[in-house]
Amino acid sequence: SAGSQEAHSEVWQGLQGLCLPRKNPLRQRGNMVAIPGGEFTMGTDEPEIRQDGEWPARRVRVNGFYMDRHEVSNEEFERFVNATGYLTEAEKFGDSFVFEGMLSEEVKSEIHQAVAAAPWWLPVKGANWKHPEGPDSNIVSRMDHPVLHVSWNDAVAFCTWAGKRLPTEAEWEYSCRGGLENRLFPWGNKLQPKGQHYANIWQGVFPSNNTAEDGYKGTAPVTAFPPNGYGLYNIVGNAWEWTSDWWAVHHSAEEAHNPKGPASGTDKVKKGGSYMCHKSYCYRYRCAARSQNTPDSSASNLGFRCAADALPDLQ
Ligand SMILES: *[C@@H]1O[C@H](CO)[C@@H](O)[C@H](O)[C@H]1NC(C)=O
Ligand SMILES: *[C@@H]1O[C@H](CO)[C@@H](O)[C@H](O)[C@H]1NC(C)=O
Ligand SMILES: [Ca+2]
Ligand SMILES: [Ca+2]
16 A cells, blocks of 8 residues: 555544563463453443444454463564564655654654644654654663554564464454453453552643653563453553454444454554553443554554464464
8 A cells, every 4th residue: 555654644634532571482382371262242332432433342252272461572573573573664755653652852843734634643753663753763662661662564463473363353352351241441440449540541631741650651571461351451541552352433233253353444443542542532441442553553551462273383
C-alpha cells in the first residue's frame, strides 16, 4: 500500500480514540503459557463503546493454544532483525505516528500536519521501532519494553520467524479474561483493587497532564505489573496488541467454535488499549474492548504478542 505520509495519515482520519530480556534462547519456550481450551463469554451485553462492536455477548469455544507471556520486547524484536535483516514498514515509509506528548520541542517544531480527529498524533519522520520518538530518540534503556511502531505485517513476519502466529481476537480475549467470566478487566471489575495499579494506562487529564501515578508516563517493561490468572503480563494497557482478525463491528450472538473473524476487510483488530488510554476518551483497557487499524499502520503505542498451536522449536 501507499507509503506516503498523506496516505499513511489518511487511514487514521476519523478514527476515534486512537487512543525480559531473554538472553538465553533456551528460555524462549518459557516465554509462552499453555492456555487450556474452553468456553467463555466473548464481548459484552453492556458495551461501554457501542460503535466498536463490543457486543453482543456470545458463547465462544476455543481449542487449547500457547500465548506469549508478555508483549514482544525490543530485545526480542532486535534478535529477529539481527537474524533476518528485516525492515519494518515504518522504516520503509520513512515515518510513523508518535503521540505529541512524547516528542521533543525540536521534533514538534518541524511538523505541520496532524490527524484531524486526533490532533495529538503527529507523523514523525524517522520514527520507527529503534527510534520511538523520532531520530533523536533510542531504545537503549528500553530493551525490555514492548516493541512499538510495528505494523500488522511486521508482527506477522516476526511471529512467523519465531514459529508462531498472531492470536485470533477470540484467543486474545479468552487469554485476557484469565479464567474469569464477564469481568471488565483481566483481574476483575475494580480498576484498582486495594489502590494498586494493575496496568499501565493514563492517570491525569488526557492529553495534557499525564501524572504517571502507575509509575510510567510511556511504556513499562513487558513484565511490569501483576500477571493475570493465566500468567499473562500487560494484556491490557502498555501497548495495544495486534490480532489476526479482520475488523467488523457486527457480530452474531450465535455460539462459535474457534472464530477467526471476517474473511476479508480493510482493518485488523487490535486489543487491550495502551499507556495512552484514559477512561475519558479511550476506555479500551477492558477485555471486551477493541479497536482497529490498517495492516500497514504503525504508532508509538501499538505492539503485539504471538500465539502458537504447539510450542515452537528453539531458535
Ligand atoms: C544485535 O546485533 C548487534 C550487533 O551485532 C548486537 O550488539 C546486539 O546485541 C544484537 N541484539 C540481540 C538482541 O541479540
Ligand atoms: C496535573 O495534575 C496534577 C494532579 O491533579 C496536578 O497536581 C498538577 O498541577 C497538574 N499539572 C498541570 C501542568 O496541570
Ligand atoms: Ca501510565
Ligand atoms: Ca498490552
